[in-house]
Amino acid sequence: MASTIQLQRTINLAQQYLRLSPLTFTSLVSLAVDVGGTAYVVGDSVSILGGIGGKASVTGISGGGSSGPVTGLTITSAGTGYATGGTGVTTTGGSGTGLTVNVTATNYDPALSCADWVLQTILAPPMAWPWNRVTASPTVPTFSTTIGVTDYKVNLPSLGWIEKGTGYDPNNGNCAFELLNELVIAGETLPNQPTRIAKLLEDGSGNITFRLFPPPDKVYNIVVEYQQSASLFTSLTQTWGPVPDYLKYLYDEGFFAKAAEYSNDPRYMQAMQMFLTDLAANSEGLSETQKNIWLESKLNAIRQTSAVQSGRR
Numbered sequence: 001m002a003s004t005i006q007l008q009r010t011i012n013l014a015q016q017y018l019r020l021s022p023l024t025f026t027s028l029v030s031l032a033v034d035v036g037g038t039a040y041v042v043g044d045s046v047s048i049l050g051g052i053g054g055k056a057s058v059t060g061i062s063g064g065g066s067s068g069p070v071t072g073l074t075i076t077s078a079g080t081g082y083a084t085g086g087t088g089v090t091t092t093g094g095s096g097t098g099l100t101v102n103v104t105a106t107n108y109d110p111a112l113s114c115a116d117w118v119l120q121t122i123l124a125p126p127m128a129w130p131w132n133r134v135t136a137s138p139t140v141p142t143f144s145t146t147i148g149v150t151d152y153k154v155n156l157p158s159l160g161w162i163e164k165g166t167g168y169d170p171n172n173g174n175c176a177f178e179l180l181n182e183l184v185i186a187g188e189t190l191p192n193q194p195t196r197i198a199k200l201l202e203d204g205s206g207n208i209t210f211r212l213f214p215p216p217d218k219v220y221n222i223v224v225e226y227q228q229s230a231s232l233f234t235s236l237t238q239t240w241g242p243v244p245d246y247l248k249y250l251y252d253e254g255f256f257a258k259a260a261e262y263s264n265d266p267r268y269m270q271a272m273q274m275f276l277t278d279l280a281a282n283s284e285g286l287s288e289t290q291k292n293i294w295l296e297s298k299l300n301a302i303r304q305t306s307a308v309q310s311g312r313r
Contacts, residue, residue, distance in 0.1 A: 002241060002244075005239060005240055005248055006237050006239055007111070007236050007238050007239070007240065010252055011024070013256070014255055018263050018265060023259055024107065025106075111236070114255055114258040116230070118255050121254065123160060126286060126290065126294065127279070128285025129283075131242055132228050132242050134225070135226075136225075138174040138221050141168070143210065144219060144221050145212065148191050148215050148216070150215045152209065152210050152222075153208070153209045155206050156207075156208045156224075156226075159228070159229065160228050162197070162225070163226055164224075164225045165178070165180075165223070165224050166178055166223045167193070167194055167220045167223075168220060168222075170220075171218070174221075179212075179222075180195060180197070182197070184211075186213065188213055188215055191214060193214075193216070196212070210222070210224070247282065250275070250282065253274055253275040253278060257274070258272075273302075276299060276302075277295060280292075
């Protein structure tokens with residue numbers, strides 16, 4: 001089930017708990033625009049270059065020219081994130097070769113950073129979720145091997161961490177054998193049926209280099225099952241996907257806990273403990289023992305952090 005709940009809804013809830021403490025901020029940024037010696041006149045269209053978001057309004061004209069206010073300038077957007085201004089903008093000076101433009105820039109932090117932390121925590125290893133799993137098939141594999149070759153580069157920009165690797169022999173009825181997943185493995189020159197796989201390299205552009213050990217002695221189809229990585233939040237209208245809607249309470253708890261930490265709210269510790277406890281309870285890929293070990297490690301970490309911040313250590 002795809003996520004339908006936007007980040008803005010979670011922010012609104014957290015701000016109510018934090019007594020309307022702002023989690024996004026707005027500021028003015030001044031830009032200088034010049035047309036290279038040509039004077040602005042009534043009715044000119046002013047194109048604002050750059051990437052700062054917000055609605056632009058002309059507040060001043062500099063340079064030589066006739067006196068008196070210039071009206072009718074249309075503000076257009078040539079940069080990412082600009083909203084288009086209206087006509088009839090009145091400036092504070094006469095016509096000239098330069099404009100001073102104030103741009104309202106919205107800073108969505110700390111809201112975006114808090115949301116990033118929550119999603120990354122939910123999807124980080126060892127948390128394995130069926131709704132976040134990607135797999136392939138013996139007939140459409142992640143990659144196919146070449147005899148004697150150990151390393152294989154594959155474009156998988158969503159790969160977070162490998163859960164399982166399986167090899168299939170297409171010339172033997174797709175007979176399967178499981179590969180032991182390792183963090184890193186050595187190279188080898190003597191071909192045989194592979195027994196281990198590792199995500200060896202990641203280039204930052206979505207290309208993953210897998211290494212097999214030993215190098216294959218024939219052509220095999222390799223299927224890698226993996227958990228997707230967390231994408232970063234870039235807007236308040238972005239949803240909490242891939243986390244399904246029925247786990248809304250989970251990321252609401254995590255977001256409030258992180259926002260409370262930012263706001264120095266005394267409920268931070270209690271909220272963080274609740275989030276981590278519920279996250280461990282819902283994790284489907286861990287045994288009860290593994291859940292307890294993971295949870296105790298996380299709780300100890302936040303207790304130590306709290307002790308340092310409060311000056312007890």
